[in-house]
Amino acid sequence: MEYLNLFSNCQLVKGANRTLICDLQMQKSYPVSNDVAGVLHFLKDHSIEECIHVYGAENEEAIISYVNFITDKEMGFIDNRIVTGLSALDLSWDAFSDITNVIIEFNENLDYNNRFFNTLFNLNVSALEIRCYQNTDLEKLEKFINIFNGSVLNYIKLILPYSAAIDTEWLETLAKKNLRIRSFLFHSAPEDKTERIYKNTVQLTYYSKAINDCLACGLIRQAYFSTNMELFTESMQHNTCLNRKLSIDFNGLVKNCPSMQHDYGYMFETDLTDLLADNDFSKYWNIRKEDIEVCKDCEYRNVCTDCRAYTEQSHANDLGLDVSKPLKCGYNPYNNEWDEWSTNPLKQKAIQFYGMQQLVKTHEA
Ligand code: SF4
Numbered sequence: 437m438e439y440l441n442l443f444s445n446c447q448l449v450k451g452a453n454r455t456l457i458c459d460l461q462m463q464k465s466y467p468v469s470n471d472v473a474g475v476l477h478f479l480k481d482h483s484i485e486e487c488i489h490v491y492g493a494e495n496e497e498a499i500i501s502y503v504n505f506i507t508d509k510e511m512g513f514i515d516n517r518i519v520t521g522l523s524a525l526d527l528s529w530d531a532f533s534d535i536t537n538v539i540i541e542f543n544e545n546l547d548y549n550n551r552f553f554n555t556l557f558n559l560n561v562s563a564l565e566i567r568c569y570q571n572t573d574l575e576k577l578e579k580f581i582n583i584f585n586g587s588v589l590n591y592i593k594l595i596l597p598y599s600a601a602i603d604t605e606w607l608e609t610l611a612k613k614n615l616r617i618r619s620f621l622f623h624s625a626p627e628d629k630t631e632r633i634y635k636n637t638v639q640l641t642y643y644s645k646a647i648n649d650c651l652a653c654g655l656i657r658q659a660y661f662s663t664n665m666e667l668f669t670e671s672m673q674h675n676t677c678l679n680r681k682l683s684i685d686f687n688g689l690v691k692n693c694p695s696m697q698h699d700y701g702y703m704f705e706t707d708l709t710d711l712l713a714d715n716d717f718s719k720y721w722n723i724r725k726e727d728i729e730v731c732k733d734c735e736y737r738n739v740c741t742d743c744r745a746y747t748e749q750s751h752a753n754d755l756g757l758d759v760s761k762p763l764k765c766g767y768n769p770y771n772n773e774w775d776e777w778s779t780n781p782l783k784q785k786a787i788q789f790y791g792m793q794q795l796v797k798t799h800e801a
């Protein structure tokens with residue numbers, strides 16, 4: 437008898453119509469039909485011969501092809517028994533910091549040297565996104581980035597408008613002086629392209645569309661999915677848009693995310709300890725994809741990010757929290773088709789509510 441042993445880093449996420457096989461070690465995922473997933477589940481407790489016997493000889497070729505697919509992709513192996521000694525994957529998630537991600541809409545006229553800001557970056561924040569929607573004073577920006585040298589921060593992403601004045605030499609020098617900078621995104625660029633600089637360690641993404649304000653955020657695309665242990669386990673317990681995130685918008689207002697309507701006051705007059713003790717600030721942290729309409733039936737729910745700022749505004753849970761599908765997702769997990777979200781008639785009311793009509797026209801152009 438031969439048995440297919442799936443490695444524990446290979447997780448199956450069942451959706452309404454398809455299942456996503458997530459290889460959390462190789463960071464790859466493969467959509468398959470729910471019938472294929474059913475066979476793989478059966479093979480967890482039965483031999484390949486038993487499987488062929490139960491599903492019928494007419495399905496033997498198909499079953500063997502599923503087994504070969506798993507072994508070819510190195511997501512499992514064949515043995516003469518079910519190997520019980522394989523350690524199960526620990527799917528728990530935790531972070532030792534109350535805030536792990538910060539987004540700052542950089543304003544060169546604001547003084548960031550204040551108690552709130554300094555306390556925040558003493559919390560062991562690991563990732564920072566600095567956004568500039570319009571042209572900004574590059575010297576002031578560089579001075580601001582220098583603040584984080586010597587901090588425990590390990591990832592800085594910079595979003596800037598494209599400018600011919602920003603050349604590779606300037607970017608390389610900035611990255612060399614600030615090793616925490618790992619990626620740049622230039623919006624309003626002449627073309628869409630990606631490059632890597634500074635010994636291949638820093639990604640440059642050129643994006644032809646404008647990111648003029650935070651209304652441009654929240655887009656759900658397959659290209660943004662990531663199959664990794666961190667996101668996968670966090671998504672099983674928390675909200676992948678807002679969990680442990682804090683933002684400071686262009687005016688210095690503290691928010692969960694710059695796109696959220698609600699703010700918690702100016703950073704100059706906000707006490708971070710009080711804010712973190714405020715249940716209202718963390719009310720969305722535990723809304724999982726499994727709690728969100730449509731997403732709960734989607735096979736991509738553990739590799740997709742979420743958006744709680746712009747939603748279809750169709751459902752709320754018992755606590756009055758918005759559990760509607762992200763507005764800017766055009767995926768339908770019931771037929772596995774991607775459509776243009778902005779032209780969906782059912783989304784027009786929410787598009788108007790957020791005042792996105794102009795953005796949608798630009799998006800379609
Ligand atoms: S329905 Fe859209 S937003 Fe929801 S999990 Fe699927 S791809 Fe992501």
